[in-house]
Amino acid sequence: MLSNSVGGEFVEARLTALDEAVDGLLGDDLTAFSHDDIVEVLQRLETSLRKASAVGHRMTVAAVEGRTAEHLGCRSINDFLIGTLRISAADAAQRVKGARKVGTWHAFGGEDVEPELPATAAAVRAGAIGPDHVAAVAKVMRKVPHGVGFDEIAVAERILADAACSVTPDDLVKLGAHLLAYLNPDGDVPDEKERKRRRGLRIGKQGTDLMTPISGLIDPETRALLEPVLAKLARPGMNNPDDPASPRGDVESESLDRDALAKAAARDTRTAVQRNHDALTVALRQILSSGALGSHRGLPVTAILTMTVTQVEEATGVVTTASGGLVPIRDALRMAEAAHPVLAIFDHHGRPLHLGRARRLASADQRLALIAASGGCTRPGCDAPATLTAVHHITEWRDGGRTDITNEDLACDACHALVHDGPGGWETRVAAADAEYPGRTEWIPPPHIDPEQKPRVNQRHHLGDLLSAALAHYRARREAELREHRRRWLREPARDAGGDSDVP
Numbered sequence: 001m002l003s004n005s006v007g008g009e010f011v012e013a014r015l016t017a018l019d020e021a022v023d024g025l026l027g028d029d030l031t032a033f034s035h036d037d038i039v040e041v042l043q044r045l046e047t048s049l050r051k052a053s054a055v056g057h058r059m060t061v062a063a064v065e066g067r068t069a070e071h072l073g074c075r076s077i078n079d080f081l082i083g084t085l086r087i088s089a090a091d092a093a094q095r096v097k098g099a100r101k102v103g104t105w106h107a108f109g110g111e112d113v114e115p116e117l118p119a120t121a122a123a124v125r126a127g128a129i130g131p132d133h134v135a136a137v138a139k140v141m142r143k144v145p146h147g148v149g150f151d152e153i154a155v156a157e158r159i160l161a162d163a164a165c166s167v168t169p170d171d172l173v174k175l176g177a178h179l180l181a182y183l184n185p186d187g188d189v190p191d192e193k194e195r196k197r198r199r200g201l202r203i204g205k206q207g208t209d210l211m212t213p214i215s216g217l218i219d220p221e222t223r224a225l226l227e228p229v230l231a232k233l234a235r236p237g238m239n240n241p242d243d244p245a246s247p248r249g250d251v252e253s254e255s256l257d258r259d260a261l262a263k264a265a266a267r268d269t270r271t272a273v274q275r276n277h278d279a280l281t282v283a284l285r286q287i288l289s290s291g292a293l294g295s296h297r298g299l300p301v302t303a304i305l306t307m308t309v310t311q312v313e314e315a316t317g318v319v320t321t322a323s324g325g326l327v328p329i330r331d332a333l334r335m336a337e338a339a340h341p342v343l344a345i346f347d348h349h350g351r352p353l354h355l356g357r358a359r360r361l362a363s364a365d366q367r368l369a370l371i372a373a374s375g376g377c378t379r380p381g382c383d384a385p386a387t388l389t390a391v392h393h394i395t396e397w398r399d400g401g402r403t404d405i406t407n408e409d410l411a412c413d414a415c416h417a418l419v420h421d422g423p424g425g426w427e428t429r430v431a432a433a434d435a436e437y438p439g440r441t442e443w444i445p446p447p448h449i450d451p452e453q454k455p456r457v458n459q460r461h462h463l464g465d466l467l468s469a470a471l472a473h474y475r476a477r478r479e480a481e482l483r484e485h486r487r488r489w490l491r492e493p494a495r496d497a498g499g500d501s502d503v504p
Helices: 008-027 036-065 078-086 087-104 118-125 131-142 152-162 169-183 190-197 220-232 258-267 270-291 309-314 331-335 364-372 463-490
Strands: 201-204 216-217 317-322 326-328 388-393 408-412 429-431 441-444
Touching: 008 078, 008 190, 036 118, 087 131, 087 326, 118 152, 131 152, 131 169, 152 258, 169 270, 169 408, 169 463, 220 270, 220 331, 220 364, 258 317, 309 429, 309 463, 326 331, 364 408
Parallel strands: none
Antiparallel strands: 201 216, 317 326, 388 408, 429 441
8 A cells, every 4th residue: 555645545546456457357268359359459458568667667767866775775776676576687777777768857956857768758658669669779879979960869769769669679770770870871980991901801720620710890892792692692492502402503593493492492491691601602613613713803793782963972971782781982982883884763752763564574674773762672660671572563463563663662572472462461552642752662551460551661771861851850840949939038929921920
């Protein structure tokens, strides 16, 4: 029973109702629910637990500000939580960190202080995200360089909080890594001279088991050249030395038996790193057998780079590769000197103009245009790079959809398989001209993911555009607030859009 402190009786009543509700659920029969009912119960329960974590943050703040740990002889708030709640040290640390990031603290005069991560705090209170999401946002924000402006920091936190409402904490950390690159394209990473100094590949001594350790650091250009090779030669089922029936060589070869590849992929138990190793073996073998090293000045550039005219003119920022990597613009321009130029024409919304085809399969030119426009899989939350995607008909070919650039986009194999008419299937469509992102591919989730089935677009490969638009919107809103504050301070009459006063 709570003491007679201010508000104690109301909190006591709510805690009692919460205890009774949980006890009631524990006694209810939960075995006869339909699939849809199971989804709803789990989602509503998770939302309540996430909201409860926000209450926990408030109580942690109260314990710190009221010096409860010190009063009870505990060394710290962490020790207080560990002893009082019988939780692990890691759990206690996460709760305290969460309270410091999204809890509402108070100034000396008792006024509320805005949380360090305000957008994230709002999402927690709404039950949209949980403690692991908070930890992921905080992890990314800790890495924002000191030179980044306040506006950019505020917008970045809001982007991460919005993304957290629809992706997992692990995916949020991946998204954050790319967002940091856009926030500080020329900052934290070592400059070109430092990268050259640190580059290296160590081949250790061969052990008694005849295995050789390898380690080192490769620069952005080397990675951009290596990734397309691995994407092509390291597909599941390809070049498997443990499977005599595994297809060898190039997955795009016209002579490749597709049925044999599918069967080999189903048998393939190798990890991704093992497939990369085997692909590198095949690549090196092909290079040595081709004789190219004896006469060629260097490896041909096969990486596909996407950059804007502004980046070329200003020679700053980072560009993306078709394999999802990030390359500093100076390295990208140097790589492009050895490449055959490809010109893609886009509209004002960043979408490729018409490029049609009468056949079911997309042409190479169409795929290049989609790589430049979409950057990777278009399903919301997926970070698969363009090299791991297929061209997807937004309106299916069997339903009359044409192989036109306006009816195509990229989807990885796993996400492509999610588009179907059965239970749990996603739908795709082209965003209308008056939509927030006109011309982009919208994915409509099934009811068990979103009961309202709101269309979504994937921003994972468009973080630069998203950051710029959000920053412009944030600054415009802040300027409007400052103008309104100045008007009230000076007691000026409000003016309408035409500049006329609203008073005679």
